[in-house]
Amino acid sequence: MEADKTNERAVLVFCNWLVFGLIGLGFLLEGGARENVLIGMIGIIGIIAGFVVHIIINHISSTGFTLGEVALGLVLFALGAVTFILSWIIGAMPLVAFRIGLLLLAVLVVGFLVYVATRYGVAGAFRKFDVIGTSNSGKREP
Numbered sequence: 001m002e003a004d005k006t007n008e009r010a011v012l013v014f015c016n017w018l019v020f021g022l023i024g025l026g027f028l029l030e031g032g033a034r035e036n037v038l039i040g041m042i043g044i045i046g047i048i049a050g051f052v053v054h055i056i057i058n059h060i061s062s063t064g065f066t067l068g069e070v071a072l073g074l075v076l077f078a079l080g081a082v083t084f085i086l087s088w089i090i091g092a093m094p095l096v097a098f099r100i101g102l103l104l105l106a107v108l109v110v111g112f113l114v115y116v117a118t119r120y121g122v123a124g125a126f127r128k129f130d131v132i133g134t135s136n137s138g139k140r141e142p
Contacts, residue, residue: 020050
Protein backbone atom coordinates (compact mmCIF):
# COMPACT_ATOMS: atom_id res chain seq x y z
CA MET A 1 0.00 0.00 0.00
CA GLU A 2 2.88 2.37 0.81
CA ALA A 3 4.45 1.70 -2.59
CA ASP A 4 1.16 2.67 -4.26
CA LYS A 5 1.16 6.06 -2.48
CA THR A 6 4.79 6.63 -3.45
CA ASN A 7 4.02 5.77 -7.06
CA GLU A 8 0.93 8.01 -7.08
CA ARG A 9 2.97 10.91 -5.72
CA ALA A 10 5.68 10.33 -8.32
CA VAL A 11 3.11 10.35 -11.15
CA LEU A 12 1.46 13.50 -9.78
CA VAL A 13 4.79 15.31 -9.53
CA PHE A 14 5.79 14.20 -13.02
CA CYS A 15 2.48 15.33 -14.54
CA ASN A 16 2.64 18.61 -12.63
CA TRP A 17 6.04 19.50 -14.06
CA LEU A 18 5.11 18.14 -17.46
CA VAL A 19 2.26 20.66 -17.64
CA PHE A 20 3.44 23.70 -15.67
CA GLY A 21 7.16 23.26 -16.27
CA LEU A 22 6.95 22.87 -20.03
CA ILE A 23 4.36 25.61 -20.45
CA GLY A 24 6.41 27.92 -18.23
CA LEU A 25 9.63 27.09 -20.07
CA GLY A 26 7.92 27.59 -23.42
CA PHE A 27 6.65 31.04 -22.50
CA LEU A 28 10.00 31.92 -20.95
CA LEU A 29 11.90 31.00 -24.10
CA GLU A 30 9.32 32.67 -26.35
CA GLY A 31 9.53 35.86 -24.28
CA GLY A 32 13.29 35.89 -24.76
CA ALA A 33 13.05 35.14 -28.49
CA ARG A 34 10.41 37.81 -29.14
CA GLU A 35 12.05 40.20 -26.66
CA ASN A 36 8.76 40.57 -24.81
CA VAL A 37 8.94 40.85 -21.03
CA LEU A 38 5.22 40.13 -20.57
CA ILE A 39 5.46 36.75 -22.31
CA GLY A 40 8.57 35.94 -20.24
CA MET A 41 6.71 36.87 -17.05
CA ILE A 42 3.90 34.48 -18.00
CA GLY A 43 6.56 31.77 -18.20
CA ILE A 44 7.87 32.69 -14.76
CA ILE A 45 4.31 32.52 -13.39
CA GLY A 46 3.98 29.04 -14.94
CA ILE A 47 7.16 27.89 -13.18
CA ILE A 48 5.95 29.39 -9.89
CA ALA A 49 2.65 27.54 -10.34
CA GLY A 50 4.63 24.32 -10.80
CA PHE A 51 6.45 24.91 -7.48
CA VAL A 52 3.22 25.71 -5.66
CA VAL A 53 1.44 22.62 -7.00
CA HIS A 54 4.48 20.48 -6.10
CA ILE A 55 4.32 21.78 -2.52
CA ILE A 56 0.58 21.03 -2.42
CA ILE A 57 1.27 17.48 -3.67
CA ASN A 58 3.91 17.09 -0.94
CA HIS A 59 1.43 18.30 1.68
CA ILE A 60 -1.33 15.96 0.49
CA SER A 61 1.03 12.98 0.47
CA SER A 62 2.57 14.03 3.84
CA THR A 63 6.11 14.14 2.45
CA GLY A 64 8.74 16.69 1.62
CA PHE A 65 10.94 17.01 -1.41
CA THR A 66 12.91 13.84 -2.09
CA LEU A 67 16.70 13.97 -2.25
CA GLY A 68 16.53 13.44 -6.01
CA GLU A 69 14.13 16.37 -6.43
CA VAL A 70 16.35 18.61 -4.34
CA ALA A 71 19.45 17.58 -6.28
CA LEU A 72 17.72 18.10 -9.63
CA GLY A 73 16.45 21.50 -8.54
CA LEU A 74 19.88 22.64 -7.38
CA VAL A 75 21.58 21.40 -10.55
CA LEU A 76 19.00 23.11 -12.79
CA PHE A 77 19.27 26.35 -10.80
CA ALA A 78 23.07 26.28 -10.96
CA LEU A 79 23.04 25.47 -14.67
CA GLY A 80 20.58 28.29 -15.35
CA ALA A 81 22.56 30.76 -13.23
CA VAL A 82 25.88 29.88 -14.90
CA THR A 83 24.31 30.11 -18.37
CA PHE A 84 22.76 33.46 -17.50
CA ILE A 85 26.02 34.86 -16.13
CA LEU A 86 28.09 33.62 -19.07
CA SER A 87 25.60 35.03 -21.59
CA TRP A 88 25.70 38.36 -19.78
CA ILE A 89 29.52 38.42 -19.68
CA ILE A 90 29.83 37.47 -23.35
CA GLY A 91 27.25 40.08 -24.26
CA ALA A 92 25.10 37.74 -26.31
CA MET A 93 21.93 38.66 -24.45
CA PRO A 94 19.45 41.40 -25.37
CA LEU A 95 18.31 43.72 -22.59
CA VAL A 96 14.83 42.15 -22.46
CA ALA A 97 16.26 38.64 -22.07
CA PHE A 98 18.56 40.00 -19.34
CA ARG A 99 15.57 41.42 -17.46
CA ILE A 100 13.61 38.17 -17.81
CA GLY A 101 16.57 36.10 -16.61
CA LEU A 102 17.30 38.40 -13.70
CA LEU A 103 13.65 38.34 -12.67
CA LEU A 104 13.56 34.53 -12.88
CA LEU A 105 16.68 34.11 -10.74
CA ALA A 106 15.37 36.62 -8.18
CA VAL A 107 11.98 34.89 -8.00
CA LEU A 108 13.63 31.48 -7.54
CA VAL A 109 15.88 32.73 -4.72
CA VAL A 110 13.02 34.51 -2.95
CA GLY A 111 10.78 31.46 -3.44
CA PHE A 112 13.41 29.20 -1.90
CA LEU A 113 13.81 31.51 1.12
CA VAL A 114 10.04 31.76 1.61
CA TYR A 115 9.65 27.98 1.36
CA VAL A 116 12.40 27.29 3.89
CA ALA A 117 11.09 29.96 6.27
CA THR A 118 7.51 28.66 6.11
CA ARG A 119 8.54 25.00 6.31
CA TYR A 120 10.99 25.26 9.24
CA GLY A 121 10.35 28.74 10.67
CA VAL A 122 12.95 31.48 10.51
CA ALA A 123 15.03 30.16 13.42
CA GLY A 124 14.75 26.56 12.18
CA ALA A 125 15.77 27.63 8.67
CA PHE A 126 18.84 29.36 10.09
CA ARG A 127 19.72 26.23 12.08
CA LYS A 128 19.49 24.12 8.92
CA PHE A 129 22.38 26.08 7.38
CA ASP A 130 24.32 27.07 10.53
CA VAL A 131 27.38 24.83 10.56
CA ILE A 132 29.56 27.17 12.63
CA GLY A 133 27.37 27.18 15.75
CA THR A 134 27.03 23.38 15.80
CA SER A 135 29.71 21.19 17.38
CA ASN A 136 30.72 17.73 16.18
CA SER A 137 28.13 16.13 18.47
CA GLY A 138 25.34 17.95 16.68
CA LYS A 139 24.39 20.04 19.70
CA ARG A 140 24.48 23.81 19.63
CA GLU A 141 27.27 25.51 21.53
CA PRO A 142 26.36 28.38 23.89
